[in-house]
Amino acid sequence: MPAAAPAIEAVELGKTYGKGAKAVHALAGLSFTVEPGTVFGLLGPNGAGKSTTVRILTTLSRPDTGRARVHGIDVVQHPEQVRRLIGYVSQKPGFDPVATGLENLVLQGRIHGASARDARSRATGLLERFGLTEAGRRLAGTWSGGMQRKLDVAMGLMHRPRMLFLDEPTTGLDPEARRELWAEIARLARQDGLTVLLTTHYLEEADHLASRLAIVDAGRVVTAGTPDQLKSALGGDTIRAALARRSDADRARAVIGAVPGLGAVVGEGGALQARVADGAAVLPGVLAALEAAGIELASVGVARPSLDDVYLHHAGRSFVEADRLGNDREAVLR
Numbered sequence: 155m156p157a158a159a160p161a162i163e164a165v166e167l168g169k170t171y172g173k174g175a176k177a178v179h180a181l182a183g184l185s186f187t188v189e190p191g192t193v194f195g196l197l198g199p200n201g202a203g204k205s206t207t208v209r210i211l212t213t214l215s216r217p218d219t220g221r222a223r224v225h226g227i228d229v230v231q232h233p234e235q236v237r238r239l240i241g242y243v244s245q246k247p248g249f250d251p252v253a254t255g256l257e258n259l260v261l262q263g264r265i266h267g268a269s270a271r272d273a274r275s276r277a278t279g280l281l282e283r284f285g286l287t288e289a290g291r292r293l294a295g296t297w298s299g300g301m302q303r304k305l306d307v308a309m310g311l312m313h314r315p316r317m318l319f320l321d322e323p324t325t326g327l328d329p330e331a332r333r334e335l336w337a338e339i340a341r342l343a344r345q346d347g348l349t350v351l352l353t354t355h356y357l358e359e360a361d362h363l364a365s366r367l368a369i370v371d372a373g374r375v376v377t378a379g380t381p382d383q384l385k386s387a388l389g390g391d392t393i394r395a396a397l398a399r400r401s402d403a404d405r406a407r408a409v410i411g412a413v414p415g416l417g418a419v420v421g422e423g424g425a426l427q428a429r430v431a432d433g434a435a436v437l438p439g440v441l442a443a444l445e446a447a448g449i450e451l452a453s454v455g456v457a458r459p460s461l462d463d464v465y466l467h468h469a470g471r472s473f474v475e476a477d478r479l480g481n482d483r484e485a486v487l488r
């Protein structure tokens with residue numbers, strides 16, 4: 155294995171589910187690279203193709219086209235070797251609720267071929283590491299959601315993988331549990347040198363946790379870089395306006411859109427936004443135009459670009475809107 159091989163190389167991955175009129179092109183030439191020892195985020199709305207990508211990289215599914223390597227090893231040609239290098243924590247809980255935390259971990263270790271003694275020692279170490287030593291003696295089904303997610307992550311680490319895949323790790327957790335898990339994930343890369351690939355549809359999660367990220371839309375990477383690079387590449391500001399009355403939205407769009415120096419006005423309901431080179435210079439003109447048209451505002455502000463703006467710029471629609479459309483589509487498919 156070449157020493158300098160990236161932790162992940164995905165090249166032009168393609169995957170279609172179903173045939174004919176019902177075919178879903180989940181991946182349409184998706185490529186990205188992950189450096190070892192970093193937290194990499196695949197950020198995209200529901201249905202973008204994140205889980206399909208992870209399933210291919212973890213050898214659970216095969217791509218129709220393209221290729222992928224994990225630490226230089228091809229996932230299709232040598233799935234067994236790849237599996238030894240990786241841990242995978244899926245969206246669904248993987249633990250047995252009627253076994254204790256310790257029993258879950260020991261069983262996982264045994265499945266990976268560890269002796270009873272080694273499995274117990276590793277399990278005890280991981281429980282301590284995640285602050286679960288006390289809880290480890292209780293049935294996992296009685297734990298809080300945040301503790302259960304940590305147990306899933308610990309199970310993925312039992313065989314000491316070099317790389318950990320986390321599919322939507324904090325979905326369903328309350329904000330406090332989410333922040334706690336973020337801290338644990340960051341620590342895995344920083345202290346243990348583990349490479350972590352996580353998928354998320356939370357902009358804040360990608361912004362906070364990923365040292366690099368790829369934004370995925372409709373089965374391909376629309377842009378990639380550090381969160382700061384992606385935001386500063388956009389340049390300029392975003393003007394955000396919340397209307398007092400949603401019924402004014404169409405008129406407000408037209409009025410704001412006519413102010414010189416503004417990009418396209420987008421948004422949903424009474425919340426509108428537009429890109430502009432210098433927000434402070436243009437804002438007075440926006441306020442004057444709205445006032446002249448008799449449109450009342452609940453709030454207005456100028457902000458530096460967010461990852462939502464990055465997504466909007468590259469995908470042509472807002473992240474929240476795309477996430478909702480993805481959800482609706484998934485509901486229809488189910």
Ligand SMILES: Nc1ncnc2c1ncn2[C@@H]1O[C@H](COP(=O)(O)OP(=O)(O)OP(=O)(O)O)[C@@H](O)[C@H]1O
Pocket residue numbers: 171172178179180198199200201202203204205206207355484487
């Ligand atoms: N087994 C399958 N059969 C048919 N269609 C599928 C299958 N798995 C995924 N899809 C479809 O492929 C597309 C990509 O799905 P995928 O789960 O990879 O997206 P995602 O970005 O992970 O979304 P989510 O956040 O909802 O998991 C979606 O349109 C989904 O409905």
